[in-house]
Amino acid sequence: MFRSVFRAAPALTRVSGMRSGFVKPTFSVASRFYASSTLSKDEITTRIADVIKSFDKTAAAASITGETQFSKDLGLDSLDTVELLVSIEEEFDIEFPDKVADELKSVGETVDYISNNPEAN
Amino acid sequence: MPVAGSSKVQILHMYKEFIRNSNKIQNYNFREYFLRRARESFRANKNVKSPEKISELISEAEKDLGVLKRQSVISNMYTFDKLVVEPLKKR
Helix, strand or coil, X not given: CXXXXXXXXXXXXXXXXXXXXXXXXHHHHCCCCCCCCCCCHHHHHHHHHHHHHHCCCCCCCCCCXXXXXXXXXXXXXXXXXXXXXXXXXXXXXXXXXXXXXHHCCEHHHHHHHHHCCCCCC | CCCCHHHHHHHHHHHHHHHHHHHHCCCHHHHHHHHHHHHXXXXXXXXXXXXXXXXXXXXXXXXXXXXXXHHHHHHCCCCCCCCCCCCCCCC
């Protein structure tokens, strides 16, 4: 009765040994899994610029920098700004909390928030 | 600005809810309809000054938002073929 257990044991270790040997190379290659935004600020700015350009109301979207203000430079009213922020949210797969969204007035502020948000991609 | 502080923020938040929920709708025609309707109705009333009218419009919009939320959830229970005017992949 016990013999079957003893016989099973080495087989088990062999299997697990094989598996760890198999896993090892992928483990050393595997990238880190903790949250960290990999987006650079330049990339975020270009992508926001693309969103603004596809947002058809903005004629002055030609040159977008961090200093570009939604209301002053782009001529958006408060409703347009809300809509633009929703498009940016969709672009980066995040949701600005209402408090944050109310404070975002320029491209630069938005870039800063997104680059500090680990969930953005 | 015709609308006083807190209610302006409240209305903007409500507008955001309208846009977000409209975007979730799967069917192109309904999605564009709700977006168009939200944009048009908020803009049509942007110069309303009387507080009674504003609160009346707000409660009306709350009712509409309820309908919109229900419909967007329902629309996600079904699949819709993309129309030819829709891009297959965003971006």
